[in-house]
Amino acid sequence: MHGFARLALVAVLLSGLAACDEKEPTDQQAIAAVNAAQDSKPPVQPLEPQAILYPDITNGKLHGTGCAFVADGGGIGAVLLAQDKRGVIKVNGELVVLAPDTGSAKMPLGSWSRYTGKAFALTLTASAPITPLGTGKKFKGKLVITDAYERPVYEATGDAQCREI
Numbered sequence: 001m002h003g004f005a006r007l008a009l010v011a012v013l014l015s016g017l018a019a020c021d022e023k024e025p026t027d028q029q030a031i032a033a034v035n036a037a038q039d040s041k042p043p044v045q046p047l048e049p050q051a052i053l054y055p056d057i058t059n060g061k062l063h064g065t066g067c068a069f070v071a072d073g074g075g076i077g078a079v080l081l082a083q084d085k086r087g088v089i090k091v092n093g094e095l096v097v098l099a100p101d102t103g104s105a106k107m108p109l110g111s112w113s114r115y116t117g118k119a120f121a122l123t124l125t126a127s128a129p130i131t132p133l134g135t136g137k138k139f140k141g142k143l144v145i146t147d148a149y150e151r152p153v154y155e156a157t158g159d160a161q162c163r164e165i
Contacts, residue, residue, distance in 0.1 A: 047145055047153040050090040051077020060095050062088055065164050067111045069124060069143050071156035080143055082124055087115030108137040108162035121146050136163030
């Protein structure tokens with residue numbers, strides 16, 4: 001090989017190596033890129049739970065003892081049924097059943113303050129003293145529903161009535 005050809009070959013090889021160095025991320029950069037891709041979350045989708053009506057209660061066999069939460073300004077339909085073995089909300093016309101978090105605070109008549117599911121979790125807290133209501137109890141409360149990423153998608157204050165449903 002002539003001297004000029006050797007120099008050209010060395011220049012091409014060196015430029016190729018330099019280009020590789022610029023394009024190849026370090027291990028730290030590659031790990032950061034993978035973590036960022038895994039940590040990406042979809043945008044928050046606000047939730048508007050629907051009222052759980054008597055046909056829903058009958059068809060879903062939701063009769064039992066527990067608390068029904070009605071949001072302020074939301075009419076008279078409950079958007080949550082909090083019972084001893086399940087919490088129920090209605091989303092897009094479908095009943096969504098959540099499991100009770102039995103490590104959470106006990107609420108009146110066997111209900112719990114927290115229920116969890118695959119797509120949602122919810123917390124019901126009393127913001128005023130729990131008072132008698134005939135054979136049941138009632139309280140002013142707050143309902144917070146979170147998405148699968150634990151971000152709030154619904155918050156409301158309202159009234160909870162606890163009795164046989």
